[in-house]
Amino acid sequence: MALLDELRWRGMLHDAMPGTAEHLAANQPITGYIGFDPTAASLHIGNLATIMLLVHLQRAGHRPVALVGGATGMIGDPSGKSSERNLLDEETLRRNQDGIRQQLEKFLDFTPGPTAAxxxxxxxxxxxxxxxxxxxDVGKHLTVNYMMAKDSVKRRLGTADNDGSDAPEQRAEGLSFTEFSYQLLQxxxxxxLYKTLNCTLQMGGSDQWGNITTGTELIRRLAGSEAKAYALTCPLVTKADGSKFGKSESGNVWLSPELTSPYQFYQFWLNATDADAPRLIRVFTLLSEDEITALETxxxxxxxxxxxxxxLAKDVTTRVHSAAEYEASVAxxxxxxxxxxxxxxxxxxxKTLLSVFEGVPQLQVTRAQAASLTAADLLSEVTDYxxxxxxxxxxxxxxGGGVSLNRQKVSGADQQVGELPLVLDKYLVAQKGKKNYYLIALT
Structure with a gap:
């Protein structure tokens, strides 16, 4: 299937410059890129939609380029932001870039060849x-009027019209020259990339349209009258109620297992609403249209x-982490x-055990105490809760059979705690009734 057709049925096509479809239909691989801002050592699922653009580009027989913005990350992109961001030092940016590259290698094929990432x-x-x-060499070729006309700039200055785009609304808080210059840098x-890699396509979220078309304009003006470059954007992923997608109660859902455990990651997708799931499974998985239609039925x-x-949870968790982590999360x-x-x-x-019981009461008792306690004592007198x-x-x-310790029914109130098997030689999982859990750590 042609790339634009694939993106269209998945709901991943927001806009494309005229001629993009014909350019992609050429009988040779074209090169397209997306930029990633290294403000953290890990990407999050908000970045995953644009990663999927690169995945589909490569699957369509083209060459994907991932640009890690070590320089532009020092400036900060005003698109989608209501205030100036904190600037990072070079050492932090380099560390973040290394983490991002390792994550991109899970999605893209870097095997040498004409479509190697x-x-x-x-x-x-x-x-x-x-x-x-x-x-x-660069600044003189674009006027201030041209740059001021970009929606990302107008929104920050409070002069944007309601143009019907899906970019987030912002309060006018001004715009420094530093961030104003970002579109020139991008x-x-x-x-x-056009000159060095023959890159003719830039992709990104719909809020990046202004920055991307600035690049096509520079190429038109500086690379010769025959130069052609194209832009393609995907819609910003939001929930059915219009709220921002990509965060859990504890904040961003990261691709790094150190920042978001595979279990928490799996749970995020599993807890998607019925209203959101049809769109999410199209955007974030590689399942075919027929497979998704059958699942919906x-x-x-x-x-x-x-x-x-x-x-949805199985596909994304397996690709971001592994099949083993998916199975562990299900268990x-x-x-x-x-x-x-x-x-x-x-x-x-x-780490997984603590993730499972995050938010339930977590109690402590010394090993010396536990050695002489009965189950009834442990559950009613000794712990601080x-x-x-x-x-x-x-x-x-x-x-009445309503209490278990480590998934085993407590045989009697006088059962000795010291005789119970421990989880990880440290924990007891207490269950009261069907839904009340407590995690007891022996210290």
Whole structure:
């Protein structure tokens, strides 16, 4: 399927310059790029939609270039922002760039060949570019009027019209010359890649249209009358209610397992609403149109089984982390629904275990205390948070079979805690009734 057709049915095509479809239909690979801002050592799922643009570009037989903005990251892109961002030092930016490259290698094929992915860093061509030289060679070719007409600038200055775009609304807080110059720098990136890699296409989110077309204009003016360059954008991914997509209650959902555990990552997709899941599965997976249609039909017949969400979570978690991490996340999820046993608990690493029980009461008791305690004592008297208000209440529920420790029913109120198997030689998972969990750590 042609790239634009693929993006169109997936809901990933917002705008494209005239001639883009014909350019992509040429009988040879073209080169297209997307820029990534290295403000953190990891990309997050807000970046994942644009990564998928590069994935589809390569799958269509073209060469993807990922530009890590080591230079422009020092400036800050005003697009989609309501205030000036903090500037990062070069050491931090380099560390962030290394992390981003490692993540991109999970999605793109770097095997040598005409469509092999390339990662570049714009600091490499800007670091020796003098200020006066830049003004003379680049700045003189675009007027202030042209730059002021960009929506990303007008929104920050409070002069934007309601143009119907899906860019976020912003309060006017002014715009420094530093950020105002960003579109010149990004435009020069496109010109540089055009000259050095024959890159003729820049892609990005819809809020990047102004910056991208600045690059096409520079190429038109500086690379000769025959030079042709193109722009393509995808819609910004939002939730069905119009709110921003990509964050959980604890903040950004990162691609790095150190910042967002695979279990939390899996849960984010699994918890997608029925209203959001059809769009998310088109944008973030590589499932075919027929496969997705079949899943939607199955989901409609029994929405409570969450067929779409499960397929979405499986595909994305496996590609971002691994099949093993996906299986571990599924097993961890089953614990909270009463399906996992002691062996399931024992199979988890500590980080996953703590992720599963994030938000539930986490208690501590010394090993010396635990050695002589009964189950009723542990649950009602010793910990700093009483699971039961009295020992009598604990005994009554234990006798009724409503209490378990590490997924095993407590056999009696006098059962010795010291005889119980521990998870990771440290933890006891207490369950009171069907839904009340407590994580007890022996210190």
């Amino acid at each position: 390339v990662v570049v860093n714009n600091y490499d061509w800007f670091k020796e570019f003098g200020f006066l030289q830049f003004l003379r 435009g020069y990136d496109f010109l540089h 199955e989901h409609a017949q029994a929405p409570h089984l969450r067929t779409l969400q499960k397929a 961890a999820s089953e614990i909270l629904f009463g399906k996992g046993d002691l062996a399931t608990l024992q199979s988890l690493d500590e 009483q699971i039961f208000s009295s020992k009598g209440e604990a005994k009554k529920m234990i006798q």
